[in-house]
Amino acid sequence: MRSFFKIFFATLLAFVVIIILGVIVLSGFIGSALSSEVVTLSPNSVLVLETSQQYNEQQVSNPLNAFLRQEPKNVPGVNDLVRLVKHAETDDNIKGIYLKADNNANGFATNEEVRNALLRFKQSGKFVLAYGETMDQKSYYIASLADKVYVHPKGGIEFNGFFTQLTFLKGALEKLEIQPQIFYDGRFKSATEPLRETEMTLANRIQTNAYLGDLYGNFLKNIGISRKIDTSSLHRFANEGLIQEAGDALKYKLVDGLKYNDQVMDEIKSRIGLKGSEDVSFVSISKYMSATDLTEDKGADNKIAVIYAEGNIVGGDSEKEGTISSGHFIKLIREARQDKEVKAIVFRVNSGGGSALASESIWRELVLAKKSKPVVVSMGDYAASGGYYISCMADTIFAQPNTLTGSIGVFAVLPNMQSFFKNKLGVTFDGVKTAEYADLGNTSRPLTEIEKRFIQNSIDSIYSTFKGRVVEGRKLSGPIVDSIAQGRVWSGVQAKQLGLVDRIGGISDAIRCAAGMAKVSSYRLREYPETDASISRMVKSFGVSARVDAAVKEELGDQYKIYQQLKEVKEMKGEIQAKLPYFMEIR
Structure with missing residues (x-):
């Protein structure tokens, strides 16, 4: 028995020591990951903005990415992004902005914030150059303000007008013999329509046409101002389906040229005075945030x-x-x-x-x-x-x-x-x-x-x-x-x-x-x-619910929205x- 206790306590002690050492090592890694990265800007830097990056209202920190040495470690919030672009206007190290415009993960008002910040940046006299292989409409909306807009010769831009589509679940619920007992006030209150109708009601169609028309009008107006094209022509491009290939976008002056990535890089080099094999110092918005103090007035009490x-x-x-x-x-x-x-x-x-x-x-x-x-x-x-x-x-x-x-x-x-x-x-x-x-x-x-x-x-x-x-x-x-x-x-x-x-x-x-x-x-x-x-954020990123949700989204693809809709009905x-x-x- 005495031998048993000796082995038991020795094993227990070894286990505790291993746990303590593991915690110390892991804490070191995590501390390193969470510590502020020191970013030094070179005198000829170009700030990079990607329209495919989703910007939430507040900064999103990704300790797991930091731990794995992946980008982005931190994504600025919308207000941070606006302030960073404003700071870059007077930052002598930033010579211009390279706008990578492919897909766009953001809503219309968020894109408006970004676009307006870039318009103000242009007034500083620094360049904004946009390039994409295939630009969707929201990406092109932002890109259109640039001094030069380029697209891949075999790529193109989407320019087809706006549409919105609702998914109606009434038929599915009937097949399942589930009766959604619905109560509402407001003849335009369309939140319950997917559960009680098989198509849009007249009231919902009226309101949707109205606000969608306003969004589209704002889209055409601002592109027209930036590209010096009247809105009636832009409207015709979409209605007649004239923009099908990259060459069409050039023909109708939606872009300034068809270029490959290396050609765009050469133009940026030329703009900032680099020669030959010299590399451009590109700075992501995430790294620029690490290098920038956005405090308005450090000494202010208010x-x-x-x-x-x-x-x-x-x-x-x-x-x-x-x-x-x-x-x-x-x-x-x-x-x-x-x-x-x-x-x-x-x-x-x-x-x-x-x-x-x-x-x-x-x-x-x-x-x-x-x-x-x-x-x-x-x-x-x-x-x-x-x-x-x-x-x-x-x-x-x-x-x-x-x-x-x-x-x-x-x-x-x-x-x-x-x-x-x-x-x-x-x-x-x-x-x-x-x-x-x-x-x-x-x-x-x-x-x-x-x-x-x-x-x-x-x-x-x-x-x-x-x-x-x-x-x-x-x-x-x-x-x-x-x-x-x-x-x-x-x-x-x-x-x-x-x-x-x-x-x-x-x-x-x-x-x-x-x-x-x-x-x-x-x-x-x-x-x-x-x-x-x-x-805690790092731990959450490994969480079961987050991993399950990601797996479901990957498996369902475009049908994920139906799953979300059913889940939402259950929760409310x-x-x-x-x-x-x-x-x-x-x-």
């Missing part, structure tokens, strides 16, 4: 709080990325409200909405903040439904012309799964209750007519409250708000005309406005939530929602 609200609005206290949880954001807003050094709040909203109750809770905290300091809202790609709910109280609202906003309406979905369980799975249910409505909302049976009235009454009450918040915040009359509500989605241009937003502009415009309202000339930005460049079961349709793709 702060402007920028709170980034991006994703689905939900109840609870989750700090999950891509989620605006009411409990978490109430704490963030309250912290900014109670901080005496914070003189104004910029609330950056990029959300198609979510829980109506969570939206109301966030709205309340913003109203309290507005009583003590200016609150300015800056809208991103979306600030619709619940996203508009949490915006409407602001002193001033900024939107891009191609922001999608409004959608003032609510709905709820309660699926009746009784026939599915019984006829498809052979499962039945029975139980006991102490009151008539104890099992209200149970998916194993249909709602009674009285229960349906209960739920519709709740929908009507919340819709009335939502409109009341807009009346109060936007200083509009009840009848006017009722006429422009009804769940209708508006473009930023339309929303400004209707009084739903105040100004057309981006996040930098909103920050300057907030500073002006607070009467501060020097300030620092205080950003919320704090970015998580930590070990029974809760009254103020949100857009889950999947709204415009191409």
Whole structure:
């Protein structure tokens, strides 16, 4: 027995030592990965922007990429990107910008932010050169502003006009014998259409034609200005399908030349005075962020709080990325409200909405903040439904012309799964209750007519409250708000005309406005939530849910959106929602 204990404890000790050494070694690797990279710029550097890179509202840190020595280690947020491009205007080391324009992973308003930042950069006298092998329309929209736009001789650009398509699930649900019991207010509230229709309703077609036309008009107008082509000609190019090959793009002056990559590199060398075999010092936007201090005024005591609200609005206290949880954001807003050094709040909203109750809770905290300091809202790609709910109280609202906003309406979905369980799975249910409505909302049976009235009454009450918040915040009359509500989605241009937003502009415009309202000339930005460049992010990147979701996406391909839509219906079961349709793709 004594021999057994000796071996056991010796083995245990060895195991503990190995674990400790492993932790020390791993911590060293992680510390190295998370440590700030020192980037030194050469005197003849060219900043590289890739349209295929997705830019979220806040910086995304990738410790795993840092650990594996892969790029990008950090991706700037939209506001960071705008400020970095502005900094490059006066950076003597940056001679110009090389815009790699192939695919585009960003929304229309985000692309507007990037494009406007590049237009301002051009005014510094430095060059912007764009090149792509095959440019989609959103990539070309940004590339069109460049001094020179080149495309691969065997590539081309997409120039076919815009379209959007909804996926309707009614037929699939009928085959599965699942009845989506739907309640809504607003004749344009199209979020439930995929569950109750097999095609777009007339109301939805009207609103979609209107905002899609505005987005397309903005697209053609700005390309026409940059390329010196009238919009009627651009419209004809798309309508007649004239741009099919790279040569067509050159013929109709959408690009300046057909070149291979090496030829583009030679032109960049020539622009910055390099010869022969000398290499261009290209600097990615990620590395430029590491080499740049974006602090506005380090000595300033005054702060402007920028709170980034991006994703689905939900109840609870989750700090999950891509989620605006009411409990978490109430704490963030309250912290900014109670901080005496914070003189104004910029609330950056990029959300198609979510829980109506969570939206109301966030709205309340913003109203309290507005009583003590200016609150300015800056809208991103979306600030619709619940996203508009949490915006409407602001002193001033900024939107891009191609922001999608409004959608003032609510709905709820309660699926009746009784026939599915019984006829498809052979499962039945029975139980006991102490009151008539104890099992209200149970998916194993249909709602009674009285229960349906209960739920519709709740929908009507919340819709009335939502409109009341807009009346109060936007200083509009009840009848006017009722006429422009009804769940209708508006473009930023339309929303400004209707009084739903105040100004057309981006996040930098909103920050300057907030500073002006607070009467501060020097300030620092205080950003919320704090970015998580930590070990926990590295651990999350190995997480089961992240890996499963990535595998499902790879396996389903284009059908992944249907999976997402069904998943979304499941998650919002029974809760009254103020949100857009889950999947709204415009191409």
